[in-house]
Amino acid sequence: MSDAAQTFKLDGTDCTFEPGQTVLQAALAAGRYIPHLCYHPEFRPHGSCKLCTVKVNGHHATSCTMPARAGLSIESETAELNAERRMMVQLLFVEGNHFCPSCEKSGHCKLQAVAYDLGMTSPRFDHFFPDRPVDATHPDLMLDFNRCILCELCVRASAEVDGKHVFALGGRGMGKHLVVNSKSGLLRDSEVSKTDKAVEVCPVGVIIRKRVGFATPVGARRFDERPISAQASEYAPRPPPQREK
Amino acid sequence: MHFEIPGDAAVEVAVRRAVGSWGNAPTRLLQVLRETQEQLGFLPPQALERIAGEVGVSIATARGVAAFYSFLYTEPQGAYRLLFSDNVTDRMHGSAVRMREMGERLWVEPGKISEDGLVSLGRTSSIGLCDHAPALLVNGLPVPDVDARRASEICDLILARVPLAEWPRELFVVEDFVRRRDAMLSDAARPGEAIRAAIERGEASGTGPQATLEEIKRARLLGRGGAGFTTGVKWESCSRQQVTPRVVVCNADEGEPGTFKDRLLLRQHADLVFEGMTVAAYGIGATQGFVYLRGEYRYMLESLRETLERRRRAGLLGTAICGRDGFDFDVEIHVGAGSYVCGEASALVESLEGKRGIPRNRPPRLAEKGYLGRPTVVNNVESYCAAALILLRGADWFCSRGTERSSGTKLLSVSGDCERPGVYEYPFGVSVAQVLEDAGARNTIAAQVGGPSGVCLGQDEFTRRIGFEDIETGGAFMVFDASRDMFEVARHFSHFFAHESCGFCTPCRVGTSLLRNLMDRIRDGKGSQHDLVAIEELGGLLRGASHCGLGESASRPLLDTLQRFRPAYERRLESPAVEPAFDLDGALARARRMTGRDDEGAHIGEAP
Numbered sequence: 001m002s003d004a005a006q007t008f009k010l011d012g013t014d015c016t017f018e019p020g021q022t023v024l025q026a027a028l029a030a031g032r033y034i035p036h037l038c039y040h041p042e043f044r045p046h047g048s049c050k051l052c053t054v055k056v057n058g059h060h061a062t063s064c065t066m067p068a069r070a071g072l073s074i075e076s077e078t079a080e081l082n083a084e085r086r087m088m089v090q091l092l093f094v095e096g097n098h099f100c101p102s103c104e105k106s107g108h109c110k111l112q113a114v115a116y117d118l119g120m121t122s123p124r125f126d127h128f129f130p131d132r133p134v135d136a137t138h139p140d141l142m143l144d145f146n147r148c149i150l151c152e153l154c155v156r157a158s159a160e161v162d163g164k165h166v167f168a169l170g171g172r173g174m175g176k177h178l179v180v181n182s183k184s185g186l187l188r189d190s191e192v193s194k195t196d197k198a199v200e201v202c203p204v205g206v207i208i209r210k211r212v213g214f215a216t217p218v219g220a221r222r223f224d225e226r227p228i229s230a231q232a233s234e235y236a237p238r239p240p241p242q243r244e245k
Numbered sequence: 246m247h248f249e250i251p252g253d254a255a256v257e258v259a260v261r262r263a264v265g266s267w268g269n270a271p272t273r274l275l276q277v278l279r280e281t282q283e284q285l286g287f288l289p290p291q292a293l294e295r296i297a298g299e300v301g302v303s304i305a306t307a308r309g310v311a312a313f314y315s316f317l318y319t320e321p322q323g324a325y326r327l328l329f330s331d332n333v334t335d336r337m338h339g340s341a342v343r344m345r346e347m348g349e350r351l352w353v354e355p356g357k358i359s360e361d362g363l364v365s366l367g368r369t370s371s372i373g374l375c376d377h378a379p380a381l382l383v384n385g386l387p388v389p390d391v392d393a394r395r396a397s398e399i400c401d402l403i404l405a406r407v408p409l410a411e412w413p414r415e416l417f418v419v420e421d422f423v424r425r426r427d428a429m430l431s432d433a434a435r436p437g438e439a440i441r442a443a444i445e446r447g448e449a450s451g452t453g454p455q456a457t458l459e460e461i462k463r464a465r466l467l468g469r470g471g472a473g474f475t476t477g478v479k480w481e482s483c484s485r486q487q488v489t490p491r492v493v494v495c496n497a498d499e500g501e502p503g504t505f506k507d508r509l510l511l512r513q514h515a516d517l518v519f520e521g522m523t524v525a526a527y528g529i530g531a532t533q534g535f536v537y538l539r540g541e542y543r544y545m546l547e548s549l550r551e552t553l554e555r556r557r558r559a560g561l562l563g564t565a566i567c568g569r570d571g572f573d574f575d576v577e578i579h580v581g582a583g584s585y586v587c588g589e590a591s592a593l594v595e596s597l598e599g600k601r602g603i604p605r606n607r608p609p610r611l612a613e614k615g616y617l618g619r620p621t622v623v624n625n626v627e628s629y630c631a632a633a634l635i636l637l638r639g640a641d642w643f644c645s646r647g648t649e650r651s652s653g654t655k656l657l658s659v660s661g662d663c664e665r666p667g668v669y670e671y672p673f674g675v676s677v678a679q680v681l682e683d684a685g686a687r688n689t690i691a692a693q694v695g696g697p698s699g700v701c702l703g704q705d706e707f708t709r710r711i712g713f714e715d716i717e718t719g720g721a722f723m724v725f726d727a728s729r730d731m732f733e734v735a736r737h738f739s740h741f742f743a744h745e746s747c748g749f750c751t752p753c754r755v756g757t758s759l760l761r762n763l764m765d766r767i768r769d770g771k772g773s774q775h776d777l778v779a780i781e782e783l784g785g786l787l788r789g790a791s792h793c794g795l796g797e798s799a800s801r802p803l804l805d806t807l808q809r810f811r812p813a814y815e816r817r818l819e820s821p822a823v824e825p826a827f828d829l830d831g832a833l834a835r836a837r838r839m840t841g842r843d844d845e846g847a848h849i850g851e852a853p
Contacts, residue, residue, distance in 0.1 A: 046606065047606050047750075047792065048749050048750050048751070048792070049750070049751050050750050050751050050752055050790045050791075050792070051751075053789070053790045060789040060790055062606075062792075065606045067608065084786050084789065084790055087782065087783070087786050088751045088752060088786070088790065091751055091752065091755035091756060091759070092751060092755070094755070094759075095754075095755045124779075125759055125779070126759075126762060126827075128758070149751075150748070150754075165303045165305065165306070166305075167305070168303065168305035168306050168308075168309045169309050169601070170305075170308055170309035170311075170312035170313070171309075171312045171313065171748065172312075172313045172584070172586075172601070172746070172747050172748045173743060173744065173745070173746040173747065173748045173754060173757070173758070174743070174746075174748065174754060174755070174758045175312070175748070176747075176748030176749075176754065179305040179308055179309050179312075180305060181303045181304055181305035181306075182304070182305075183294065183304060185308075
């Protein structure tokens with residue numbers, strides 16, 4: 001097999017890819033957007049949110065983990081798939097406690113941005129209203145578990161970039177939850193610091209830096225300006241930035 | 246017997262003993278947790294901390310794993326832990342009544358621990374005793390056929406604080422009902438025969454282990470767990486990997502509700518199981534073997550280990566098997582801890598590595614990168630038995646039974662509304678009607694074949710046949726007669742899947758719980774046509790977008806029964822229009838109690 005770029009069909013038009021790329025990575029690199037939440041360009045995809053679900057030769061597949069292959073025929077921007085994605089975003093909204101109007105992440109939040117972009121107008125299903133206490137013990141950071149969508153980005157970032165393993169997952173099913181690695185289970189007693197990659201990657205409003213919440217006014221925030229689908233290239237695969245230790 | 250919070254010294258002894266028997270690698274985490282808990286009754290915080298330190302994982306990881314498995318407890322439990330098997334067949338045979346009776350006598354509410362710490366009472370997913378329903382586990386030991394007399398006897402023993410070891414042995418005797426024997430169950434193969442036959446085939450053809458792979462391929466053996474992958478292709482693909490050591494894993498996590506045929510094989514034919522694993526090891530060049538035994542079958546561990554030891558002494562395991570230099574293979578048994586999803590092959594391998602049982606992404610396949618990245622084959626208990634017999638009696642003999650696409654025989658676990666529940670071995674191609682007749686089923690309205698994740702068949706489909714060309718099944722076969730309400734059966738299955746979802750992917754994690762809630766809502770008479778549409782749409786999402794087979798099949802019992810037994814749903818719908826999910830007036834009840842008001846002004850909507 002040659003190293004020359006190869007192509008697959010994405011919604012009928014050619015999309016080039018490099019060996020080793022997954023379908024989503026190749027699409028984003030080509031400036032083509034497929035909705036996603038748990039994928040982050042600096043981490044190995046793990047495919048849990050399922051928003052990037054596409055159809056390959058008529059069968060559902062997770063595009064962030066599926067290796068790109070020449071000749072694949074992939075559907076993504078279809079009414080059927082976007083309806084399924086919208087339903088999955090609704091599931092995420094009713095699973096947690098998401099109150100956008102009072103959330104300091106509003107406008108920066110990818111869950112909210114994806115919901116707008118997919119045209120979600122109501123949560124549709126009954127809310128679960130889970131009881132999830134916040135952890136505000138750390139002097140610089142706060143954890144609001146009510147907003148967690150279990151994407152595991154902080155788990156991966158803390159392990160792979162920060163080398164600290166501050167976060168892990170516990171429980172299963174609807175009882176699945178984020179666990180902080182410290183004897184007390186509190187963030188205060190963990191090794192986290194406010195400059196950690198794990199703090200930066202949270203796509204929603206779980207990991208919050210204290211005292212900076214409204215530095216950018218609502219209305220001038222990232223997704224207030226352009227919808228998330230128009231910012232696809234910013235999620236294209238890239239190497240992790242050099243970080244000061 | 247009374248419950249005590251273990252002190253630091255007791256914790257240290259328990260952890261040291263568990264690490265002593267399992268070692269301190271991170272892959273041992275689950276086994277060390279399990280064995281520590283066997284000594285302490287639960288896993289107190291200091292035990293988790295100590296174990297995390299011993300095996301070299303973070304405290305958060307240890308907590309995360311402990312919270313994943315149903316049988317691991319981080320809170321104190323009763324000195325006697327009663328867990329009622331909660332398959333639909335247990336319910337049909339009165340488990341709810343027995344549970345209520347025992348709760349009343351023992352002064353304990355379901356899901357709780359008695360005030361004096363003596364007993365805890367709860368439910369657990371099917372424990373593989375559907376032919377002895379209702380059944381329960383007491384501190385991990387199975388008690389079959391819990392009728393009123395037996396329930397009362399157990400209460401007497403508990404209230405008299407009789408140690409479990411002194412309970413009458415007959416309480417724990419589990420009879421295996423073998424109702425029909427065919428090629429596998431009537432074979433009298435002796436230990437070692439199949440391994441020698443495999444070696445001889447290799448020598449006769451001059452192709453060595455390849456001859457084993459060829460024979461399995463020629464027999465067209467398909468996996469007996471339900472998925473039906475071609476065993477020979479799987480083995481060959483594994484054998485071609487350059488990485489060593491290679492690994493052979495036996496999936497003895499028989500978790501599909503309604504299945505209990507592996508219980509029979511593991512108890513009565515353990516040699517044949519190990520024989521098949523050893524044949525596989527010979528064929529693919531594996532040196533390491535595991536049996537992943539479901540936590541509900543913990544009571545079989547000692548006898549299985551004895552069988553392994555006997556085989557080692559006979560030169561059928563260990564180094565130079567059957568006297569052949571370089572043929573080294575041994576088997577270790579890992580015990581699960583209450584998780585249905587661990588029956589999925591890649592989740593099982595994660596669990597073997599000591600982690601939470603989350604199904605992996607594919608590619609890579611397990612045959613390329615399985616246990617610790619090593620090439621690994623995972624097969625069902627029954628598949629290994631079939632493989633051993635294929636090497637011993639030949640592919641032609643094997644293919645002389647069954648159908649063109651489904652060679653050989655299949656064990657079915659028949660339970661529910663029939664006179665003769667038990668294990669039935671049939672050549673593939675047998676009709677559902679034939680099985681029903683043989684089992685003495687009358688007035689049958691439905692057969693759930695393949696468990697909750699299988700298919701629900703109505704009367705007009707009883708001519709269909711068991712086999713990969715028609716009804717694929719891991720072997721569960723549950724029978725429902727005209728006295729049963731198929732809505733309730735489906736509702737029960739929706740609870741099962743919500744309980745067992747691993748929570749990794751969005752559609753399954755949230756969708757299974759929503760489906761459960763929708764079914765409960767309909768049961769409560771608050772459902773509407775709108776909810777039936779929601780069930781169908783969520784069902785479609787789960788089937789398409791889920792990460793693994795659990796999510797893909799979780800909506801199937803609902804969609805099947807909606808299609809075949811729709812009136813059972815519709816007669817429960819209160820109004821054809823939308824019923825509000827939130828009861829505004831009901832939410833004010835607490836405020837009314839607190840203020841002592843119950844006048845018209847304290848109500849919203851119609852006055853009571």
